Amino acid sequence: MNKPILLSRSNIFLFIIVLALIAFPFVMDSRTLTILVTQILIFGILAMSYDILLGYTGIVSFGHAMFFGIGAYCTAIMLNDFESTIFVFIGSIAVGMVIAGILSFIVGLLTLRLKSHFFAMLTMAISGLLLVVAEKWRSVTKGNDGFTFKAPEVFKDRIVFYLVVLALIVIVFIVLKRFVNSPLGRVLIAVRENEQRTKSLGFKTLYYKVIASVLAGVIASLAGSLYAVSLRFVNTAVLTMEITLDALLMTIIGGVGTLIGPLVGAVVIESAQHYLSGLARDFPIFERWIIFFGIIYILAVIFFPKGIVGTIQAKYFQWKDKKAQLNVVPLSKNKESSK
Amino acid sequence: MEPIIRTENLSISFGGHKAVDRVNFEMPEKHFKSIIGPNGAGKTTFFNLISGELKNTEGDVFFKGQSIANLSSVERTRLGLGRSFQITNVFPNLTVLENVRLAVQSREKIRFNPFKHYLHYKKITQDALTILEQVLLENKAHHIASQLAHGEKRKLEIAMLLALDTEVLMLDEPTAGMSLEEVPAILDVIKSIKSRGDKTILLIEHKMDMILDLSDSIMVLFNGKLLADGSPSEIMNNTTVQNAYLGGLYDGELVET
Ligand SMILES: Nc1ncnc2c1ncn2[C@@H]1O[C@H](COP(=O)(O)OP(=O)(O)OP(=O)(O)O)[C@@H](O)[C@H]1O
Ligand SMILES: [Mg+2]
DSSP states (O other), X not given: OOSOOTTOHHHHHHHHHHHHHHHHHHHSOOHHHHHHHHHHHHHHHHHHHHHIIIIIIOOOOSOTHHHHHHHHHHHHXXXXXXXXXXXXXXXXXXXXXXXXXXXXXXXXXXHTTSOHHHHHHHHHHHHHHHHHHHHHOHHHHOGGGOEEOOOOGGGGSHHHHHHHHHHHHHXXXXXXXXHHTSHHHHHHHHHXXXXXXXXXXTOOHHHHHHHHHHHHHHHHHHHHHHHHHHHTEEOGGGGSHHHHHHHHHHHHHHOTTSSHHHHHHHHHHHHHHHHHHHHXXXXXXXXXXXXXXXXXXXXXXXXXTTHHHHHHHHHHHHHHHHHHHHHHHHHHHHHHHHO | OOOSEEEEEEEEEETTEEEEEEEEEEEOTTXXXXXXXOTTSSHHHHHHHHHTSXXXXXXXXXXXXXXXXXXOHHXXXXXXXXXXXXXXXXXXXXXXXXXXXXXXXXXXXXXXXXXXXXXXXXXXXXXXXXXXXXXXXGGGTTSBGGGSOHXXXXXXXXXXXXXXXXXXXXXXXXTTTOOTTTHHXXXXXXXXXXHHTOOEEEEXXXXXXXXXXXXXXXXXXXXXXXXXXXXXXXXXXXXXXXXXXXXXXXXXXXXXX
């Protein structure tokens, strides 16, 4: 009963969704829609990486954008300065991941000892510092204006790029799922639940928090690389607080600690952003869509503290429990009478 | 023989208040010692100093002759000092089984494996279930820890300590707040560990009948100071202890608390 079954109901469900997503660009011949879904998938990767921090390890970071930005800049700069080929693209992803990994390792080691709110503040400060550097270092980044670059030839076809992103999100999902269900992942959850007790069981919690933050940083960098290619443009916006808040919102609205939740969150937030900014042309109030997110956020925290997926999961377990209890009652009665 | 735990003028002050005050004690290996004392005497704080939850401000604490005063609680646990907590201290949103599994995982030193599914470690799950059976909690294995009744939480707390299987077991009021029917089962668990004879056990308890029955020796803390340390009969006949703490009413008053 407790065996991890490959063909569990939820896995079949996910498999069908992936099939639908593969078929989607061929069925719906809409460039805007393909671009929108690509964007959703990219932010889905980012949000899942944030979930490793927030949902699984209980770390609140306000600086996650720095790793996203590192990926985005690595890919943009390398594709621009070298050749715009698929090899450079792959290499730039690797370079971004390594830099993000090293940075998150150092930041983690220096700051994760601190109380959580100090950590949150410090990550915000470091990420802010990186933003300033990117703005001032105009020779490389072109600052706030940013620069456009050529994507590799194969990605001229939006569908090809879409499929690459889809493949990557599936891989990231599987890897992260494995990770959180490993003995190591279990300890991360223990840290989230009660760090002091985790220590008293003999686990060096700092190591676990650093591992979580390196993994999250590396995956965020991948998302950043893909994001840059999807726009064929990069500017300092990739390093701003807005990216971090997007990841935070997606994770919370979708449901922390579920991995699927952040994906659902990405769908909700990205499509809302898309349609609300469309509405803004007719109703200027929608230009302030960030206000709507504030409202969604407050409502979500009040009514769905577990997020969309978390709430559904809880309901499902309740229902299963009830069913199980109905089945168990006669059995336990027998036991008692035989005593 | 070298005592397994030894303290030298072990003290801690919170502000001006000395919660543990120059305590010198020795704990022989495979010995069962109980710690008694009125509320606020410093018993839990004394545990915290030994297990590393708190750092002493004065004195020293030794494990097998080696000073451990500068080691973290993680390192002390790994050396073999395990403890349970008076105020239940578990992983609230995880299942009972998962709580115990984490302790077994630590005992088995499976710390950083990032890929294998945790349920593949069948032995760990099996061991966890065995321990839950010992404390009569197996029927709650799949319940969320925070939803347990108080007595059940106390059992879980003990199960996690047993799962760690450390050389030294420090139990901080394991039966406090349990209903009377539940106490004998826990007592049996403690007795059976004692009878196996391979553990050093430190027990904080208020239930005198339980202590007199189990202990090789008893130490009395009072206002942070070590008042007396000796065999159960010595302690019961010690006039200082009687005056300061027991007041001759021990089995009336203490069992109540
Ligand atoms: N972290 C702390 N900060 C400040 N004072 C503390 C702290 N921990 C304990 N104390 C104080 O130290 C004294 C001893 O407390 P302790 O919890 O060790 O008592 P105890 O003997 O375990 O009592 P009980 O039987 O009620 O569990 C108390 O006066 C308490 O208020
Ligand atoms: Mg106490």
